[in-house]
Amino acid sequence: NFMLTQPHSVSESPGKTVTISCTRSSGSIASNYVQWYQQRPGSAPTTVIYEDNQRPSGVPDRFSGSIDSSSNSASLTISGLKTEDEADYYCQSYDSTVVFGGGTKLTVL
Amino acid sequence: EVQLVESGGGLVQPGGSLRLSCAASGFTFSSYWMSWVRQAPGKGLEWVANIKQDGSEKYYVDSVKGRFTISRDNAKNSLYLQMNSLRAEDTAVYYCARLSPRCPVGCFDYWGQGTLVTVSS
Numbered sequence: 067n068f069m070l071t072q073p074h075s076v077s078e079s080p081g082k083t084v085t086i087s088c089t090r091s092s093g094s095i096a097s098n099y100v101q102w103y104q105q106r107p108g109s110a111p112t113t114v115i116y117e118d119n120q121r122p123s124g125v126p127d128r129f130s131g132s133i134d135s136s137s138n139s140a141s142l143t144i145s146g147l148k149t150e151d152e153a154d155y156y157c158q159s160y161d162s163t164v165v166f167g168g169g170t171k172l173t174v175l
Numbered sequence: 176e177v178q179l180v181e182s183g184g185g186l187v188q189p190g191g192s193l194r195l196s197c198a199a200s201g202f203t204f205s206s207y208w209m210s211w212v213r214q215a216p217g218k219g220l221e222w223v224a225n226i227k228q229d230g231s232e233k234y235y236v237d238s239v240k241g242r243f244t245i246s247r248d249n250a251k252n253s254l255y256l257q258m259n260s261l262r263a264e265d266t267a268v269y270y271c272a273r274l275s276p277r278c279p280v281g282c283f284d285y286w287g288q289g290t291l292v293t294v295s296s
Contacts, residue, residue, distance in 0.1 A: 098281065099278050099281070099282055101282050101283065103220070103283070103286075105220075109288075110270060110286045110287065110288045110289050111212075111220065111270070111283075111286050112286065113283060113284055113285070113286075116275060116278070116282055116284060117275075117277065117278060117282065122284065156219065156220050158220070158281070158283070159281065160280055160281025160282075163222070163234070163236065164210075164222035164225070164280075164281045165222075166219060166220040166221065166222065167219075168219050169219045169220070
């Protein structure tokens with residue numbers, strides 16, 4: 067099985083743009099869809115990006131996802147940061163099993 | 176509106192058993208793969224098990240194989256997780272999640288609010 071590696075934490079100011087990376091350890095990042103989940107403190111996860119770059123209805127277009135085969139990684143970009151975006155973000159993919167990244171704590175300060 | 180509501184969590188002694196339930200509404204339950212995902216206190220998300228629409232295929236993370244059983248009752252729009260031989264390391268919030276129809280093996284689109292399982296003497 068492969069692993070997904072995320073930075074432990076990132077921080078940025080309101081109104082700015084932040085990008086969270088997710089690197090796949092083996093196998094191609096393009097082989098299977100990547101999803102991103104937001105988890106605010108004390109709450110259940112919610113899906114913010116599915117199938118690499120698709121946004122569920124209700125998720126603002128400030129959230130975008132992409133994959134980069136050259137670095138074998140996926141990225142979640144949040145533009146126009148708001149304090150309400152402060153949360154843990156998890157990437158996730160799969161092959162014969164489901165794999166989550168370790169999560170990235172986003173601080174908006 | 177899609178809703179997933181878990182129940183059945185609680186405090187159980189090591190070696191004990193517990194059955195979690197997830198009541199689904201707002202969608203055609205029998206048309207979707209379903210899943211359980213857990214989160215130990217202060218830790219990240221960990222996939223536990225998946226089940227196909229008709230229950231004919233089930234998949235588990237290695238750490239629960241032989242101890243946990245995922246099942247469903249489509250007539251009752253309900254998903255279950257029977258947990259036996261519980262260990263301290265099974266302590267977690269357990270989430271019920273729906274799998275996307277375009278990516279039924281590994282793309283979650285909706286999540287429940289979770290139920291806490293604590294394994295302790």
